[in-house]
Amino acid sequence: MKDRLVSALKKSAADYTEVRFEINDSNSITFRGQEIDSVSSSKLSGGIVRACTRGGWGMAVFDSLEDLGNGIREAGEGAVLVGREKTELAETAGPATAEVPARLERDFRGVSLDDKIKILSGYNTILLKTDKSIATTQANYSDSFRTVHFASSRGNYFREERPRVILALSAVARDGALVQRAYDAVSSKTTFNVVQGLEALAEETARRAVKLLKAPPCPGGVYPVVLDQEMGGVFAHEAFGHLSESDFLYENPQVRDLMVIGREMGVKELNIVDDGSHPGLLGTQAFDDEGTPTGKTYLIREGKLVGHLHSLETAAKMGEKPTGNARAIGRGVPPIVRMTNTYIEAGKMSFKELLAGVDRGIYARGMMGGQTMMEVFTFSAAYGYRIENGQVGELVRDVVLTGNVFQTLHNIDGFGNDLKILQKGGGCGKGGQSPLPVTDGAPHLRIRDVVIGGK
Template sequence: MRERLKRALQKAEGYVEIRIQDSISSSISFRNTEVDKISASSDIGGCVRALVKGGGWGVVNFNSLEGLEKRVEEAVISSRAIVPEEPIELAEIPPVDLELPAQIDDDPRVHSLEEKHNLVKEYAEILRGSAGRLIDTNIAYGDGLNKVWFASTEGSYFMRERLDVMLMARAMSREGDNVQSRHDSWSSRESFAEIVGRQADIESVGKTAEALLDAEEVKAGKYTVVLNPQLAGVFIHEAFGHLSESDFIMDNPQAREMMTLGRRFGPPELNVFEDGSVMPPLRGTIIVDDEGVMCKKNYLIKDGILVGRLHSRETAAKMGEPVTGNARADGYSSSPIVRMTNTAIGNGTVPFEKMIADIDLGLYCIDAYGGQTMMENFSFSAGWAFMIRGGKIAEMVRNVVLQGNLFKTLMDIDAIGNDFVWAKGGGNCGKGGQAAKVSFGAPHIRIKDVIIGGK
């Protein structure tokens, strides 16, 4: 492939890169105790991106790998058609030459379709039978092996392979008009074994969905809120991480001001970082990004102060900041855009028991059910939650929606736990129509004065 890509780039004008992807995947899903979908697919395609001097990005995506030279030509023509007012520059990077085969411990391909089917079937039966008032349950299993080749006219070349194994459980419960649901997922980059032996986890998904039926709806108001690591991770990704993406800031002087480096964003204990090079590989680990930039640990907030942001080569050049390795494309039909990889709140010092001990009336919010942000405003649904009363975890409550302003909320973080973990689940982040596999990490965190919507 290396030679084939080199040949296609030989006569290219300006900067041109070719990315080829070849993947195979299989999936099995059960609805209740019956097989719902089972499929096996192969997907192949490529993307050529060109930037001629004085031109704009010209991009061609395709399925057929025949005539790569022709695709390169088309992309160059397309690049010339665009004449930006200011020339697009790319930050200088050293060329890479890498072969990154997937490190596989327990290859899902050696397990037969029958074995996978039987395992998923067992989980489906456990989930369906885990509680009496479940009306709909769903188990989905998927595995995929994805190989990407990249070459550019600057002499960079890499082959990056990744394995993904994913298991998801979802249960919906109902009593009258009260409908509740709960889901959880487990993923691995290395091993099929990671999703084996999940019987107890699966059972707890169904039991929690049922327990939520009997929980009272939370009373709207302001609370001191403790987020579990999973929810804290989703929060920092959604509410803060997206604002750190330089493509959002780049052409927007006001946003640039809002995100001025050196500005205080939180208490001195608050550290937020991004790291696409975490090993063993997490869901967001890519080692090298889709422009051939090496990933590393990048602090975004250090000791409460905004110190960095996420870049592609274009945004780094434009803002005169170092590259970070955050240009990602979700497949051959997409161009790389500034994305997160593994985003985290750094570990703190406060044990969980101490964190809740002085809360008279508060909420302990566990996992994220969904969330949305509109610039500095955010809204998140907790997967489930408990009241905290007199420093103790008390009754379960439902329909907990956290709302607020990012800047105020980060400043209101008043305790950071000492129990950092990376999420085990299979998270995808959507942006510009692309889904990036990401992960998040955090310890427990405590935030005062959080607005909770509801009754």
Template sequence: MSTLLNDAKNLLSDLMARFSPHVDYLAIRLEESEGTDIFLRGEKIETLSEGVSIGGQVRACHKGGWGFASFNQLGTLAERIEEAIAAARLVGDEETLLAEVMPVQAICQLPMTGTDPRRISLTQKKALCDHYGEILRSVDQRITTTSVRYSDSAQKIILVTSEGTVLEQSWVDMEMRFAATARAGSTVQTGRETTGSRKAYEDMTTLDDQVRGAAERAVQALSLPSVKGNTYTVVIDPILSGLFVHEAFGHLSEADMTYENPDLLEVMTLGRRFGPKELQIFDGAAPEGHRGSYFYDDEGTPASTTQLIEDGVLVGRLHSRETAGKLGEAATGNARCLSYHYPPIVRMTNTWIERGNTAVPDLFTDIQEGVYARNWLGGMTNGEMFTFSAGEAWMIRNGELAEPVRDVTLSGNVFTTLADIEAIGDDFYWDESGGCGKGGQSGLSVGCGGPSLRLRNVVVGGDAAE
């Protein structure tokens, strides 16, 4: 997989020496990837493919203006560099401000703990998908539609910059998604599960219970009553906590969202209190073994761990070198691109809420009428507003779990909801199912984590009852 990229190193060095004097900053990123994509709808194969992709990108910055070009023929690289430089010089009319980062010369590979999926045949991967599809369909005759998706990708990149960075980095990522839809008359319910790994193919082969649970939830929900829309005290499980911190808060912490929006920058003022003193929120690629983990970002900035909220107060945000330079802060190693077709932009890595000190059973204490929500079914955010659908839910009555309910959506304003955290559980779970989308780059691997949370004044099931 590495022959072509290795042979290109001398060429990159020669081109960098030739063109870098014409701009303030120049970066060339080569990428080679190979992967598998399988998608089964019912027993029908919709996608069954293996492929290799080779290409690269050029980024040039001149007087604050950026030029970008991508390519998949190494012989055209000089022309693409000229195009990127011409674009940068055309739009640049200010000052190039990039946070200082020490140049790096390194070769690094994210370690695996088990089998590399490239050692597994396409036939075996297809058989695994068939197995999980059979589980979904076997749960109940009311299951009318099922889907199974498997994907893996092995990537190697070489990054060379005008500042002296020469970086090689490689990793392997895997993901599986499952869905089962059950129907009874006009009632339709769906159960979903998603999981991923950068550790071992074996992580994809032990999901029978998880897959069966998705179908069982769809069937069980057919006979459940819908939740009565109202404002409740809600307890959410760690999976929903991870989804909440990523979708509702994490994107607002990406500095390109703030420096381009003066109103949001004012709201996201460092030092502002957003939650209780027990609240600690982090993002970082430095923790090992997660889907958002790496050694260096796509600008060659070392991975780090950034505390975003400390004791309930906003103390940090996520940066590329440009956003850090413009805001006078340190680069955090959060510039990422999905592939060579796209420029790096500010993206989350692994985002989590630190565990608290409240025993999980105590989160339910004194709730006269509330909702306990677990797992996720879907969701969306719009700025500081969010709506999430729970995969499972129960009413809470007099501090105890009561009847299960369906059609539970949780809606609110992220800043209000952070302030309405009443207690933080002492449990914690890492969810490796994340595929994040932003700026047209969808499916970027991330990790999310958190403890159970108790939240007051959450709108459940639609508009609050009057």
């Protein structure tokens, strides 16, 4: 493969050309209610050529390697049509050639379909039988084995295997027209074993759906809020992380001013990190999809903005170093600047101390979703509890938090000592590419004056 890609690239006349070819084998099993809802498997291969001439990009997407030469020609022609300036791309760091095989403690490709179904069926039965108000369930197992070949006209080549296994459980409880859903998931890129022994998780998920039927909706208003590690992680990712992605900054002078290095972003205890090289996490890979080795980047240190996330182009145009954050979700799409494993570093307070500072507030737990439109963020907790006089109280549902990131980062007034990076299903969406494997993490956080949407 290496020789084929490298030799095809020699025909390109562009300032810079790269080709990425991928093969993705995946399998999925879903139970819904009493029975299996679907069993499917796919094998898809394909690639993309990107060429840059005088700063303009041309891209060609193809399925078969037989079309590689044609793709290089078409991408080159597109780049010539677009380019009017100067090609500015940072140097590619790292070795010229690398092979990065998957390191699987237990390889899911060695587990039979029957065994996978048996495991999933066991959890589904627990979900169904936990309570009579469970109306239906969904239990999904999926795995994928993605092999990425990358070569550029700079002479770089890598082959990296990127495996992933996900197990997601959901229970729907119903009382008349009221329907409540509870969800949880686990995921790993290192072992099949992560999907085993989850009977307690299945039971807890079903019980939560049942309890949510009786829980009142969270009242709207402005409250002090304690976020659990999962919500704190979503906050790090959604509220702040996306702002640090330089494809949004590098050609936008006003936003660059806003996100200038050294700016005071939050309280002094605040440190936010993105680390694509953290061993074993879902957002981890050896190289990004432009051939840059991944690494650890501090985005906020002691409350001050100290870093941005980069591709080769954004790094060159902002005069900074590439960080290995140009990532593509799969074959046939270009890499864009994305996060990897993003987390807020731990502080010193115990959970009890965090709660003690709240007379009347909300403890938000688990993630249902998060979305951001740069300064504005919104995320939904899977569930929450009232906090009354420093004690965790009544369970509440429909907990949706929103705010302005620039205000909110200054409003964090408590950092727990219990950092956790969560590896669940799902992932990040941006530019139509979703879900990209990422992880988020945080310690428990306490934030003043958070807007909660309520009826």
